[in-house]
Amino acid sequence: MAIKKLSIAEVKIGMYVHSLDISWFQHPFLRNSFIISSEEDLAKLQKCGATYVYVDTERGLYNFETINQDYGRDLVSKWRLKGIDEGECAKLQDIVPRQEELKTSRKIYYQTRKILEDAYHRAARGKPINWNEIFKVADAAVESVFRNKDAFLSLGMIKNYDAYTFYHSLNVSCLCITVGRYLLFDKEDLIALGVGALLHDIGKVRIPAKIINKPGRLTEEEFSIIKKHPEYSQEILSRCPHIRWDSIHLAYQHHERFDGSGYPLGLKGFRINQFALIAAIADVFDAMTSDRPYRSAMSPAVAMARMLEQGERDFCFSYLLKFIQCLGIYPIGTVVELDSRQIGIVTEINHLNLERPIILA
Ligand SMILES: [Fe+2]
Structure with a gap:
């Protein structure tokens, strides 16, 4: 759990209030922990007498800007973005509703977070990674996306500035597995995709x-040192006796770019591994929507717009379109300013119509 203390003036719609600096008897909300889901909630909060709010940055939005509905509409018309057709949707039927599956997927997410931290510590000390644990959590995540294709998507938007590396890897993995599910990959492929992405x-x-x-x-020298990390990832992953080559290629090629401008090899087009093409999109998207030491996070819709501009140069464009179809223009949790000037939070993606997400206003 990542709790930030904010002054009442810094609080925004979409944030998850963990607690206030006044007691339950003094404020008008039903619970001490809640999501600020409307302007009305925000106004109530600002008038309730609290000076500070403790916000759980992992459960709600922390720093995304509100997106105007026009912005999404322009994006859809400029790039002729389409939702998934009904035939495709029929092949992706869920067995369990998203809210129900979310309880399980959240447990898997945090369990994976621990296992990933252990793997990093072991790798840093040159010790062997517990590969069985990695495969076990990837398998559990894949089972979850087969029960509900979208449960991992909202978890893939969790941000934690202090433990960026772990959350980034987790998010890239959540996003990759979900896109792979929408691409109708089988379970074995999804596990290999998830392991490589993690x-x-x-x-x-x-x-x-x-x-x-x-x-x-x-500096140029520092950047040339950073550019060695895919090679090191490849070396570490190659030590796993039963890992698939696709997972290793994903790690080695996730900074390759579709036009050949990436590294380490400068591979072009479909010479880049298919899993690495998917991971490159998820990697850039998560980095753009996270706070980094050198810049603040972009909202998902703005990041998507930038990625579409870079689209044909950097990414496999058809995978990028599929990625946007999965997430929607307004991913779950996005704060949208509606035509009515009301503010709402996206609670479900409408895969058939990207412009019309399900909103709690
Ligand atoms: Fe990387």
Whole structure:
């Protein structure tokens, strides 16, 4: 749990209030913990007499800006974005409703977080990784997306500035597995995709922390050191006796770009591994929507717009469109300003019509 203390003036719609600095008897909310889901909630909060609010940054939005509905509409028309057709949707039937599956997927998410931390610590000390644990959690995550295709999506938006590496790897993995599910990959492929995505950056344990966490612009020399991490990830993953080559390729090639401008090999187009093409999109999207030492997070819709602009150069465009179809223009949890000027939070994606998510206003 990542709790931040904010002054009442800093609080925004979409944030998850963990507690207030006044007692339950003094404020008008039913519970001490709740999501600020409307302007009315925000106004009540600002008038209730609390000076500080403790916000759980992992459960609600922390720093995303409100997106105007026009912005999403322009994006849809400019890029002719389409939802999933009904035939495709029929192949992706859920067995369990998202809210119900979310309880299980949240447990898997945090269990994976622990296992990932252990894997990083072991790799940093040159000790063997507990591969069985990694495969077990990837398998559990895949079972979850087969029960409900979207349960992991909202978890894939969790941000934690202090433990960025772990949450970034987890999120990339959640996003990759979900996109893979929408691409109708089988379970074995999804597990291989999830394992590779979880450990794609593990080679960073061999890069000095002062370079990884440097707030300013990297020098050419520092950047050439950072660029070695896919190679180190490949080396570490190759030690697993039963890992699939696809997972290793994902880790080695996740910084390759579709036009050949990436690294380490400068591979072009479909010479880049299919899993690495998917991971590149999830990797860039999660990095853009996270606070970094050198810049603040972008909202998902703005990140998608930027990625579409870079689309044909950097990414496999058809995978990028599929990625946007899965997440929607307004991913779950996005704060949208509606045409009525009301503010609402997206609670479900409408896969058939990207412009019309299900909103709690
Ligand atoms: Fe990376």
